[in-house]
Amino acid sequence: xxxxTYVGKRLPRYDGMQHALxxxxxVNDLRFPDLLHIKVWRSPVISAKILNIDTSKAEKLPxxxxxxxxxxxxxxxxxxxxxxPVLADEEIRYLGQEVVAVAAVDVDTAREAVSLIKVDLEERxxxxxxxxxxxxxxxxxxxxxxxxxxxxxxxxQIIKGNFDEAIEKADYVIEGYYRTAAQExxxxxxxxxxxxxxxxxxxxxWTVTQAxxxxxxxxxxxxxxxxxKIHMIGGVVGGGxxxxxxxxxxxxxxxxxxxxxxxxxxxxxxxxxEFIASTxxxxxxxxxxxxxxxxxxxxxxxVKSIRDGGAYVLTxxxxxxxxxxxxxxxxxxxxxxxxxxxxxxxxxxxxxxxxFGLYQASFALExxxxxxxxxxxxxxxxxxxxxxxxxxxxxxxxxVLHNCGLIEVMQAAxxxxxxxLDDDLLQMSSKSR
Numbered sequence: 214x215x216x217x218t219y220v221g222k223r224l225p226r227y228d229g230m231q232h233a234l235x236x237x238x239x240v241n242d243l244r245f246p247d248l249l250h251i252k253v254w255r256s257p258v259i260s261a262k263i264l265n266i267d268t269s270k271a272e273k274l275p276x277x278x279x280x281x282x283x284x285x286x287x288x289x290x291x292x293x294x295x296x297x298p299v300l301a302d303e304e305i306r307y308l309g310q311e312v313v314a315v316a317a318v319d320v321d322t323a324r325e326a327v328s329l330i331k332v333d334l335e336e337r338x339x340x341x342x343x344x345x346x347x348x349x350x351x352x353x354x355x356x357x358x359x360x361x362x363x364x365x366x367x368x369x370q371i372i373k374g375n376f377d378e379a380i381e382k383a384d385y386v387i388e389g390y391y392r393t394a395a396q397e398x399x400x401x402x403x404x405x406x407x408x409x410x411x412x413x414x415x416x417x418x419w420t421v422t423q424a425x426x427x428x429x430x431x432x433x434x435x436x437x438x439x440x441x442k443i444h445m446i447g448g449v450v451g452g453g454x455x456x457x458x459x460x461x462x463x464x465x466x467x468x469x470x471x472x473x474x475x476x477x478x479x480x481x482x483x484x485x486x487e488f489i490a491s492t493x494x495x496x497x498x499x500x501x502x503x504x505x506x507x508x509x510x511x512x513x514x515x516v517k518s519i520r521d522g523g524a525y526v527l528t529x530x531x532x533x534x535x536x537x538x539x540x541x542x543x544x545x546x547x548x549x550x551x552x553x554x555x556x557x558x559x560x561x562x563x564x565x566x567x568x569f570g571l572y573q574a575s576f577a578l579e580x581x582x583x584x585x586x587x588x589x590x591x592x593x594x595x596x597x598x599x600x601x602x603x604x605x606x607x608x609x610x611x612x613v614l615h616n617c618g619l620i621e622v623m624q625a626a627x628x629x630x631x632x633x634l635d636d637d638l639l640q641m642s643s644k645s646r
Contacts, residue, residue: 228449240405240419240448241481248407249278249473251466251480252323254313254330255490260339260352260559261305263332268313270329276322279472280330281314286468287437291460294526296355297562299435299464305334306354306524307561309489316469316478339559343498343521346556354524354557361522361529361555369530369537371609374548376504379513383504389584391501391577395521396494398566402451403487406462408470409477416467417444423457435464436471443467455565459492459527495532495563496521497570499540499577504548509591509599513548516540516578520570522555523562529555532563536570541609542578543619544600549609594634597623603643617643 231237268280283289283302291297301312313330317323340346346359353359360367380386407419416436422428425447433440450457462480469478482491497520504513518536522529537553568575586593601619608614620643627634 237449239402239451240407240421241402243407243419243448245407245409245477245479247476249316249318249476249478250320250323251314251316251469251478252320252327253311253315253465253480254327254332255486256301256305256308256310256312256332256334258305258334258336259308259341260337260354261334262337263301263303263305263312264335265331265333266313267331267333270331271313271315271326274317274322274326274329276318277315277326278318278474278476279314279316279469279478280326281316281465281469281472282312285472286435288435291431291435291464292525292527293530297525297527299468307559309486309561310524311465311490314465314469314480316473341558341560343496343519343556343558346558347519347554354559359557361526361533361557363530363534367554369534369553371537371541371549371551373546373607373609373611374513376513376515376548376550379548380502380504380515383512384507385505385588387501387503387505387581387585387588389501389577389581391499391580393497393573393576395496395560395563396566397488398452398454398456398491398493399487400450400452400454400456403484404457404461404482404491405480406466407477407479408463408466409475410467410470410473411475414438415442415444416470417446418463418467419446419448420463421448421450421453421457422460422463423450423453423455427458428460428463431460432464432467436467454567455569456491456493458565461491490561492523492527492562492564494566494572495523495529497536497573499573501577501581503581503585505585505589507589509585509589509596511544511546511585511600514541514546515550516552518551518553518573520553520555521560521563522557523560524557525562526555526557527562527564528569529557529563532565532570534570536574538610539571540574540578542574542582543602543617544597545602545606546600546609551609594623594627594632595638598638598641601643603646619643
């Protein structure tokens with residue numbers, strides 16, 4: 214039974230041939246009779262109070278079928294914290310925020326209608342720096358403040374052992390500051406959605422979402438319909454990387470379809486909109502403080518992380534928590550103190566992108582390991598072997614680990630890279646110390 218069907222085999226992509234032949238049909242390739250096109254009035258300012266929305270001229274333009282504001286949305290709040298408006302109602306929190314949606318017979322008419330909309334805004338002082346946002350006298354992004362809460366605490370904390378006592382016993386205290394930038398997913402296919410509400414009150418959405426069932430629930434809440442009335446038709450995703458987990462176009466298209474007498478509506482984002490208004494990976498700042506012994510053992514680690522979370526909560530709490538769980542690294546450190554913050558700023562919202570906070574953690578903690586090795590004057594491979602978790606060790610979250618295999622993976626990686634390890638490292642095992 215040495216022969217396997219899938220394990221150890223190179224498998225072709227199930228959709229690879231369609232892509233290669235140019236036969237793949239994306240949502241933007243679909244054709245619908247009587248299709249209307251959506252354009253949206255986006256905020257030209259970063260932070261403001263909305264004083265008045267005047268859509269009267271847009272409504273009178275020939276070819277315009279529907280003009281939709283927050284007043285037309287059955288439930289205008291969504292997201293894990295229920296703080297994100299489908300269409301802005303009372304305030305603007307970031308440049309490019311959606312305020313009014315227009316459906317018209319063609320894109321040019323919809324665009325002209327948007328130009329006729331008048332929104333009176335009272336600009337406010339924005340807060341763009343997460344460190345400034347943490348100060349008590351900072352302008353407030355949200356009425357409840359600028360911190361993402363975890364229960365009753367404005368941070369996610371992981372404690373193992375006693376860091377403060379252990380750091381006093383260390384031979385060396387080694388600190389490091391690391392920063393990762395904000396990052397746009399930049400999928401080849403921009404956000405696009407087609408929605409149609411039929412005579413039975415069922416809303417159909419042809420979507421590029423990466424999370425069909427999750428967004429079905431979100432749309433059911435926004436439209437105040439049972440999920441059985443929300444029909445999501447998932448299409449081929451032209452690149453996502455996390456950018457298509459949130460309902461960037463689906464929710465507004467679905468709401469607009471309520472007011473078009475059964476005609477389907479389509480909203481295709483431009484590349485400019487993708488850069489300005491789609492969710493992205495938030496920038497993160499990480500401060501490490503490690504207590505290290507002369508033999509290379511790390512006996513204490515403290516990490517303070519600050520995530521620039523953008524204007525709304527969305528997945529901030531999840532990303533910050535996952536980051537906190539992983540930033541200690543795959544190392545057996547007996548005393549750990551991790552405090553991780555999600556901070557709201559007047560920037561476009563952040564959400565999922567590959568890694569959910571672990572990419573930033575891995576980058577920072579491994580550069581910190583290199584820093585430690587250089588300061589101690591030892592090989593960085595050896596430092597990692599000395600501190601690698603083994604079976605029976607506990608993680609920073611105090612979970613008992615089994616079947617680790619980390620040492621064996623490092624041994625194999627070194628061999629493939631042509632790196633000669635010392636004999637004592639080759640004799641190590643994840644099964645014992």
